[in-house]
Amino acid sequence: MTLPTPLQEATRPVLSLHDSQRRAVAPFTPLDPEHVRIYYCGPTVYDLPHVGNLRAMLTADILTRVLRRLYPRVTFVRNITDVDDKITARARDNGEDIAALTERTTAEFHADLSAMNMLPPDIEPRATHNIAEMQAMISRLIEYGHAYEAEGHVLFAVASFPSYGALSGRDPEELVAGARVEVAPYKRDAGDFVLWKPSTPDLPGWESPWGRGRPGWHIECSAMAHRYLGESFDIHGGGSDLLFPHHENERAQSLCCFPGGRFANYWLHNAMLLVDGEKMSKSLGNFLTIRDVLARGPVEALRLLLMSAQYRSVLNFTWSGLEESRKTLDRFYRALAGSPESPEDAERAPPAAFLAALCDDLNTPRAIAEMHALAGAALQGDTAAAADLRAAGRLIGLLEQEPDDWFRGEEGEGALSAATIEALIEERLAARKARDFARADGIRAELSEAGVILEDGPSGTTWRRGS
RNA sequence: GGUCCGGUGGCAGAAUGGUGAUGCAGCGGACUGCAAAUCCGCGAAUGUGGGUUCGAUUCCCGCCCGGACCUCCA
Structure with missing residues (x-):
């Protein structure tokens, strides 16, 4: 239920x-x-x-x-x-x-x-x-x-x-004393601000009771x-x-x-x-567009990075922070990989402790800490914890990919194709069977060079893209 | 200059008037042909000086440091 x-x-x-x-x-x-x-x-x-x-x-x-x-x-x-x-x-x-x-x-x-x-x-x-x-x-x-009209403007009278x-x-x-900007002469108070301002013919404008202007x-x-x-x-x-x-x-x-x-x-x-x-601002020129960042890291890593501090704390953007968020998601996805999503999981409620953290003034760092606890349990084989982790992630727009897609999906330019990688894995498997470890390790090194990490597990060799 | 917010381990980042989460990094170990992942364990922090209190990182004041805002618009 x-x-x-x-x-x-x-x-x-x-x-x-x-x-x-x-x-x-x-x-x-x-x-x-x-x-x-x-x-x-x-x-x-x-x-x-x-x-x-x-x-x-x-x-x-x-x-x-x-x-x-x-x-x-x-x-x-x-x-x-x-x-x-x-x-x-x-x-x-x-x-x-x-x-x-x-x-x-x-x-x-x-x-x-x-x-x-x-x-x-x-x-x-x-x-x-x-x-x-x-x-x-x-x-x-x-x-x-x-409000009052003055020289074609309408101003709010603070x-x-x-x-x-x-x-x-x-x-x-x-505010008046500290005004550091030259005050327009038609203002009654320095703090008065414009509600409507006149537009010259070359500027966008709309007809109004106060003449053609803009808001x-x-x-x-x-x-x-x-x-x-x-x-x-x-x-x-x-x-x-x-x-x-x-x-x-x-x-x-x-x-x-x-x-x-x-x-x-x-x-x-x-x-x-x-x-x-x-x-970070346009005027300081120190900004990175969303596209700049997504060219270097997955969407969910950027989302997680922005959630790593509570919204009322300043957050310093760094590339290493993006990388750390990606690694955190690696662990979360690993925790999910062992427990495939079941149909009833789609309706699963996010766990109470996780929701409670978010309800505490959107305390995302605490919510993420709850996810770490769930991931730890899931990695120990607790499938309910894995389902909870998935439900938690879904609430905040994370963990919405299949683990395989997360680990293998980002085929950058010049990256090896999945088919090539799998062919090399086959070749390595044969080498290992023949106890030709030099050749096997050579293939591992070759793939590692290309950003592909191999993991030998009980059910065979899996691979992922990573650093 | 004024107002406001903040300063927690190497880094990121929670919490709290009574022995300070979590993650990353580091170190040791288990596992592994080698790795990766995983697991077990270890070390490591409350800017500074006072005050209140049985006890302050937490509350109050000063100082230092950082950030944001200060109105037609740098």
């Missing part, structure tokens, strides 16, 4: 999440237990996504996978920002049409995330398809006295919102979150670099526009991915 999916209330473990606004880990209580609603800030589509970007995407992926296990219905919304000055600039540099650029990079984003075994969002709105919603919000903010700064823990007074960045997410999730929803997430100003501003706009709502009930922020101790 298998557990129902998702879990019934009585058997549901408590999920705790760190909420940036509370600045504490708190038990997660959905507004509606029958329908959990999440919003994540998606990419601005002008370039390939890099592994730093991937961290927020993976955190969202793990979170939604866990929530789907716990609750009957989850709606996950992640937007595509397809209007932005960086897009306009890139299109100009490339000599490419803006629409062509955003179409192309959106497709690349989808392809890369799909390659990473990320579950797609339920709804993926595009900014350019939601201009009317943004304009409606802006009109309302003006009507309510939270002074009109007493709790501005409450999310990111900033004092509005200090500010922050209003997009507020409008799309409202359209698809309502005035109050459960979780809003993104990278810690979005906490201020982006999320602070979203919150201000949304709460001022819909004073009866609560906007996001929990705010999740993942720490940055570092390279050589510095944030």
